[in-house]
Amino acid sequence: MSTTANNIDPPLNPYVEYYRKYLSSLSSALTSTVGSNVFSFVDEQTSTGIPLTTTTTTTTTTKTSSFSAESYATDTPDEDYPPPSPEKPKPLGPWSTGLCDCFDDVHNCCLTCWCPCITFGQIAEIVDRGSSSCGTSGVLYTLMICVTGCPCFFTCFYRSKMRRQHRLKAEPCWDCCVHCWCEGCALCQEYRELRSRGYDLSIGWHGNIENKQRRAVEMKMMEPVGKEAMTR
Known part of the structure; x- marks a missing residue:
């Protein structure tokens, strides 16, 4: 089978x-x-x-989220942030002495009466901040008197420049009119104004700068030592 x-x-x-x-x-x-x-x-x-x-076998897919600064930026209208307003100019102030207060400084009054070129030279050196000397400005003033006999057309520009530097009013009238009618009084007033602001016109611009620096050093040396320790 x-x-x-x-x-x-x-x-x-x-x-x-x-x-x-x-x-x-x-x-x-x-x-x-x-x-x-x-x-x-x-x-x-x-x-x-x-x-x-x-x-x-596992394949992991990683999704990366990309963030951009633009997605978080908010469109804020410009009306919410108005532009800053421009600074207002400081108002003009008065002169420290009047035009006819010449006898407040008798020495300068007599000097200006007999030798106005010296007073003008001292004023011009301070107003020009040392770019011109007292002697050069005094000689130009003398030449203007000898040639034209009317130095007010030259000196009035320095009065205008001085007013702009110290924010002074045009008193009692325009600068050209003040120097044309009262040349001596105008020079005396400008001299006294600079003296009231701490300038010693007899030593010139550079002398005033040296005095200012020397005073600053003296004040620094006179500061107490404990003050620096307290500020720390």
């Missing part, structure tokens, strides 16, 4: 079929969510019915 060998495939392991369906559903779900199949597995059945080791 001959025996016939029948080649019959063994039945599939139910656990293997279960894992195949589970991995297929999980792969489909991740494919629709992430965009690529992140699982690779071996669809193979062993004789023992135990599925082979499944290798899982």
Whole structure:
């Protein structure tokens, strides 16, 4: 009696079929969510019915959020921040002495009466801030008297320049009229005004600067030592 060998495939392991369906559903779900199949597995059945080791590769997609300063910028209308108002000019102040107060300084009054060129030279050196000397301005004043006989057209410009520097009013009238009618009184008034502001016209512009620097050094040396310790 001959025996016939029948080649019959063994039945599939139910656990293997279960894992195949589970991995297929999980792969489909991740494919629709992430965009690529992140699982690779071996669809193979062993004789023992135990599925082979499944290798899982996970691809992590990092989404970087880019922030720009423009996204946080707020469009604020210009009306909320009005431009700063320009500074108002300081008002003009009065002279320290009047035009006819020549006898407040008798020495200068006599000097201006006999030698107005000296008074004008001293005034011009201070007003020009040392760019011209007392001697040069005095010589020009003398030449104006000898040539034209009316130096007021030259001296009135220095009165205007002095008023602009110290913010003084045009009193009692225009500068040209003051020097044309009362040349000596105008020079005396300008001399007294500079003296009241701390200038020593006898030593010139550079002498006043040296005195100012020397006083500043003396004040610095006279400061108490404890004051620096308290400020720390």
